[in-house]
Amino acid sequence: MQQSDTQRAARAMRWALLSAAMLMLTGATAFALRQQAATPDPSEITPAMVDLGRAIFHGQGTCFACHGGKLEGSQIAPTLMPHKWRDAKNGDFAEIFRVATHGVPSTLMVAYPGGISPAQAKAVASYVWSVSTGKVKP
Numbered sequence: 001m002q003q004s005d006t007q008r009a010a011r012a013m014r015w016a017l018l019s020a021a022m023l024m025l026t027g028a029t030a031f032a033l034r035q036q037a038a039t040p041d042p043s044e045i046t047p048a049m050v051d052l053g054r055a056i057f058h059g060q061g062t063c064f065a066c067h068g069g070k071l072e073g074s075q076i077a078p079t080l081m082p083h084k085w086r087d088a089k090n091g092d093f094a095e096i097f098r099v100a101t102h103g104v105p106s107t108l109m110v111a112y113p114g115g116i117s118p119a120q121a122k123a124v125a126s127y128v129w130s131v132s133t134g135k136v137k138p
């Protein structure tokens, strides 16, 4: 009697632990997926994205008109080469993407300049990040 109670308790405990582990795993997966969607990571950047971003920067995105053809800045807008970043904290890829998609309120830096799409904003952010970190030439 004593024995089977103990066994039952042990079985219940195993189930509880297993369920908890499953729940944690599900949660972690959901979290990871959400992070991936919300926070772009430099490890996602491919040469094709950078090339696409270059074309957008100097084309539809109109970035060059304010930030300069070599990202050197102008009277209107700051350089996007290494500098004391004001809006895109530390010049992080995710921050550059955030500025491109949210703009800087009450300034000429609007969200999605030139009416670019979120995917185009990601490509152009990957270009700006790669140039500003010296990985590619403007």
Ligand code: HEC
Pocket: 057, 061, 062, 063, 064, 065, 066, 067, 076, 077, 078, 080, 084, 085, 086, 087, 088, 089, 095, 096, 099, 100, 104, 107, 108, 109, 110, 112, 113, 116, 124, 125, 128
């Ligand atoms: C009409 C002019 C204009 C255009 C076009 C424009 N920007 Fe800007 N951008 C600005 C200005 C002005 C600021 C500075 C805002 C402020 O006062 O803090 C800025 C800031 C930024 C910053 C933050 C710089 C920092 O020091 O933190 C990034 C990144 C940026 N722009 C990227 C882009 C990209 C990418 C594009 C094209 C998709 C673009 N901008 C198009 C005017 C422009």
